Amino acid sequence: MNYEGTLMLNKKCALEYTLDILEGKWTILILRDLASGVKRFGELRHSLYPISPKTLTDRLRMLEEQRIIMRTIYSEVPLHVEYELTARGRSLEPIFEAMKIWARSQDASLKG
Template identity: 55%
Template sequence: MELLPTNPINEIICPVARTAQILSGKWTILIIRDLTTGIKRFNQLERSLQGISPKTLSERLRTLEEEGIIIRTTFAEVPPRVEYELSEKGRDLVGVIESMRSYGTQWLCHCADKEQDK
């Protein structure tokens, strides 16, 4: 009997687990967050995500492209220009990220304004 290679991410049936699997990589949600404001080039993303290595950013962008969450456009110029933007599937994640922002603001951020309310 021949064993076929499987991708465990495709075996997850629960939609919450599948979404969490896609978004769980370090930096992934922040890349999507940064692309919500429009098309970005690699160096723009690298600057906005202070601390991310170029290798990690490349890997995350490649994974998001494979998942259909971002669109990578390459321009035949010298030097080559590459731009990234959210696909329709990626834009549908904006609500998830906004919910996370709202939750974090309400429950996790200890801002000066919240301290004054106590």
């Protein structure tokens, strides 16, 4: 990442590019939760406990900047914000499925 938090496009390889987008412990778990549908901030925070609000906010902003997720603000009372995967975000789902298959092949007791 560069100093502005955006990806540099002159990466050495495609895997490095992908890993830059999916960086950090929480990023893939956020995407896992959003793969099941639209979520509010509080729902994500609850399902990802013990993630801090700052870390969740930072990851959501980064994913939004990368067009992996979309944030929708509803100005009704009370104000609320919802997050969902974009088509680009959904295109990552086969990667996550491959990761689950690999993990289960290493440890049959794993679920999910």
